[in-house]
Amino acid sequence: MHFPILVTSVTQTLSQTTRLRTLGMSAEIAARLRTMIEEGELPPGARIDERAFCETFDVSKTPLREALKVLVSEGLVLHRQYIGYRVAPLDLEELRATFETLHGLEALAGELASQRLGTADMVKLERRHQAMIDAHAAGRRTEYFRINQEIHQLIIDGAANPVLASVYATLMSKVHRARGAANADMLRWQESHEEHEAIMAALREPGRPRLAQVLRWHSENTAKEVLSVVERSLAESGRLVNSKTAA
Incomplete structure (x- = not known):
């Protein structure tokens, strides 16, 4: 039963x-x-x-x-x-506004990190930077991109400001996908590598007087390339739509 x-x-x-x-x-x-x-x-x-x-x-x-x-x-x-x-496509205007805000946050992080980054923090940064160099030399683009982000996060952590870290994380989540798309450009990959060398040089200087300026410069260059790639992608999509309509 x-x-x-x-x-x-x-x-x-x-x-x-x-x-x-x-x-x-x-x-x-x-x-x-x-x-x-x-x-x-x-x-x-x-x-x-x-x-x-x-x-x-x-x-x-x-x-x-x-x-x-x-x-x-x-x-x-x-x-x-x-x-x-x-x-999903990217919102060009939202990206532009987000990057403008990030430039200021990068500079602020540089100002604070120049005073607060300790020896242990620098050891971590040097190790990750070397790993990034190795990834670049081997042509491992995805690995390079990930380590690149880790280095920026280590600097943010070194600023020792939880409010800054929270706002930065929120805004970075908005541009992360666009940065990944732009990172596929080999010329920008090489430029980014050279800019990171400049960041490490500024980190190694006594008192780190140039760190905030170099971080903002790098952020502005990244934004310029990312926005250019996104704008070009949107324009190409528009042309495809127009050509389909015409057909």
Whole structure:
């Protein structure tokens, strides 16, 4: 008499287990796609080919679509019926305003860090800088970009101002994806490398009198390139739309 209840219970348990496994896979896929988007591997406006990504991640469409729903909710991906998924475009004006604010925060961080960075902080910075040099020499762009961000964060941490750190983190999250896209430009990659050498030279100077100025200069150069890449991308997208309409 109790067998139907037992079978139902087992079926429900198996269903729940499958669902949890799918959710776990989708979370991992979402994390990997998020990194690809933020680091420029999937540029703004890029089409997300579901079949290709299912093959890449060796999964069915179910966990992939669960992951894409998460990224849609985060604003990183757009979904249109009959069209599919695309990486969300960037807002040029918001980026411009965010960078203007970041220039000031970088300079402020330099002023505070010039007084508060200790020996242990410099040891960490020197190690990460060397790791960045190695990544640059080996052509490991993604690794270089990650270490680059770590160095900026170490300087922010060295400023020892939690309010500054919080505001900086919020604003950096807004430009991180755009920076990743611009970092794909090889010329800017070399320029950024040279600018980081200048930052380290300013950090090593007694009293660090130039640190704030050099950090602001680097931030302004980065913004100029990032905004140029985004503007060019948006213009190209506009031309594509116009050409399709004309056709």
